[in-house]
Amino acid sequence: MREVRFRDPAGTIRTGEWLDDSEGERERSDGSDIGDAGGRVRFGDRIYSTGEIDVLPPCEPGKIVCIGRNYADHAAERDSEIPDRPLLFLKGPNAVASHESTIELPAGKERIEHEAELGVVIGEQCRNVSEDDAMTVVAGFTCGNDLSNRDDQRVEQNWVRGKAFDNAAPLGPVLAPPEEVPADAAIRLWVNGELRQDGSQSDLIFSIPELIAEITTHLTLEAGDVILTGTPEGVGPLVDGDEIGIAIEGVGTLRHSVRVP
Numbered sequence: 423m424r425e426v427r428f429r430d431p432a433g434t435i436r437t438g439e440w441l442d443d444s445e446g447e448r449e450r451s452d453g454s455d456i457g458d459a460g461g462r463v464r465f466g467d468r469i470y471s472t473g474e475i476d477v478l479p480p481c482e483p484g485k486i487v488c489i490g491r492n493y494a495d496h497a498a499e500r501d502s503e504i505p506d507r508p509l510l511f512l513k514g515p516n517a518v519a520s521h522e523s524t525i526e527l528p529a530g531k532e533r534i535e536h537e538a539e540l541g542v543v544i545g546e547q548c549r550n551v552s553e554d555d556a557m558t559v560v561a562g563f564t565c566g567n568d569l570s571n572r573d574d575q576r577v578e579q580n581w582v583r584g585k586a587f588d589n590a591a592p593l594g595p596v597l598a599p600p601e602e603v604p605a606d607a608a609i610r611l612w613v614n615g616e617l618r619q620d621g622s623q624s625d626l627i628f629s630i631p632e633l634i635a636e637i638t639t640h641l642t643l644e645a646g647d648v649i650l651t652g653t654p655e656g657v658g659p660l661v662d663g664d665e666i667g668i669a670i671e672g673v674g675t676l677r678h679s680v681r682v683p
């Protein structure tokens with residue numbers, strides 16, 4: 423079952439079941455109009471349309487551990503070497519944004535880009551997890567956008583301005599069981615209905631178990647923390663009013679728009 427956190431019409435936060443079939447959505451949509459058809463959420467014997475509720479991010483991460491250059495084709499388009507160990511950087515809880523949100527991008531920047539990514543949501547506090555045990559600490563998968571401010575990223579070492587600004591990590595809408603996500607799951611991103619990214623989870627340089635083992639060698643992951651696993655090729659700039667759809671096979675479709683102040 424794909425779970426969704428939401429605020430019901432009375433204002434109470436619930437966890438329900440996402441009823442739309444992600445495969446069907448993906449087949450019939452260009453990613454720009456998914457959601458207008460209306461996802462549905464079951465909670466007990468109630469079924470809500472997404473118009474009746476606020477879909478919340480699938481978790482409340484204390485930190486988001488992001489992986490850079492984890493697809494060879496993306497490293498090539500950035501004229502960067504493939505790293506010999508996972509390249510890690512952090513976003514904080516301020517970066518989280520929800521499905522269907524309108525994100526105000528940092529002002530005065532020439533190039534802020536989208537990066538469609540598979541998000542791994544951690545289910546329990548863990549440290550020094552082996553690759554063999556890695557999937558036991560995973561609560562589920564979600565869709566993410568690693569929004570990237572290239573103006574500042576290219577001139578700073580630690581990418582705080584470049585990557586960790588407010589709402590730089592839209593996440594959601596669901597938490598999907600990993601066993602329902604194919605190993606070669608398609609990862610696609612559309613801007614205003616135009617397909618910009620079309621990759622596959624099978625092209626990850628470092629696998630999800632390898633990432634969890636490496637990250638937890640150095641730091642403790644907590645329940646609700648997220649790993650953004652890297653983006654395939656096709657990243658590109660966003661402008662005021664753009665509508666973004668990110669679909670991951672077996673997971674669902676995250677939609678949000680951007681505004682430039």
Ligand code: MG
Pocket residue numbers: 488489490537539568652653
């Ligand atoms: Mg990224």
